[in-house]
Amino acid sequence: MSRAGDKGLKQRVRTAKGRKIGSTRWLERQLNDPYVKRAKAEGYRSRAAYKLIELDERFHFLKGVRRVVDLGIAPGGWTQVVRQKAPQASVVGIDLLPTDPIEGAEILQMDFMDEQAPDRLKAALGGTADLVLSDMAANTVGHPQTDHLRTMGLVEAGLLFATEVLEPGGAFVAKVLAGGADSGLVAELKRRFTTVKHAKPPASRKGSSEWYVVAQGFKG
Template identity: 60%
Template sequence: MARDKGGSRSTRGGGVTGRREAAVRVKTARGRTVSSARWLERQLNDPYVHEAKRLGYRSRAAFKLSEIDDQFRFLRPGAAVVDLGCAPGGWCQVAVQRIRPLETGGRIVGIDLTPVEPIAGVTLLHQDFMSDEAPARLKEALGGPADAVLSDMAAPATGHPQTDHLRIMGLAEAAHDFAREVLKPGGAFVAKVLRGGTERALLEQLKRDFRVVKHVKPPASRADSAEMFVVATGFRGGE
């Protein structure tokens, strides 16, 4: 267990606890809108943001994966994992810590349309996962079946809830289709969805393909965020 000078603590799962610090208030200023001031204030008062900086994570989203894995335990040493929509790399960093690819021979492959700075032990592909060539490139980089397929992909928000829901569900469905092609029997699938859960058709297919399917909102996911994650474990494979 690590402890910073301010008294906050991080467990194996990256959960953040500790004493409450005085809230920082941000005022609007020249060139700063009310919305940008609110965003900055939220960042300055977010313990996950501070802990991510302290631990060297590229984003607070790293804690979402670590908290999910604390519950389901699919990032085992030596595992082979694909991270879809991996920028800026926080989930890959967590995978490296738990899989230890340089020591165990595990494999981690990430893909994103946005360039990602190199991470030791991770193969990074700069490409849109939705392109026709992406699945073949991922399979080649992986070099064999996967133990887990992770998707934190999200389309740019339009502000129209129904449209945003359809877009993110389309990404989740594409990730699931890919997972079915590469997962080992017993493998795991994690994908971001929005509040309201997974569409019935996808949920029914997941229940056919996996032994256990659950919706999870990890503590690191902001309470005012509509995001959730569908976690499916025990891939049936050729059953």
């Protein structure tokens, strides 16, 4: 993805008054990230779109899908990819954050952990799903074990929802953290799906702790 002409053009960001060093480093990384630049050029709302593209190139879970659930939809990059690769698919998404409208998608702004969320999603879906996507991650507190447990709680909730709405043969794709899904969750995934794989797509930053679990062939 890099181009010879880009060498030597790395942008540096000065630490502005009131801006933390960590924020400055994040901004500098964003400005120099080739995936961020590519997303802007190709009309995707976030660099995360390429994570889904790369995962699908390997696992082909978007082929022929007609109903998709996007958990943690904001800002909408994954749904953009779904609609591009499977134009026939309708998407139902949910996020605490506001998400600009996307053609072919119904978006709920609410907490997925709200006890009413699963029923709201099912009603909007209007039937079974071929694919449940989850790019959800808990807000980090800086303590790796706590961050991992909180994110895995979201993954487990996403899996429970997926088992309630997936069509036999369907797939569940979810973000997990370093080390992947824990043994208990992997065992449950293997019980409910034909194949379970972990993957770190190239678009996921090398320094990031995120991995993805891809479970395919829902047994019903």
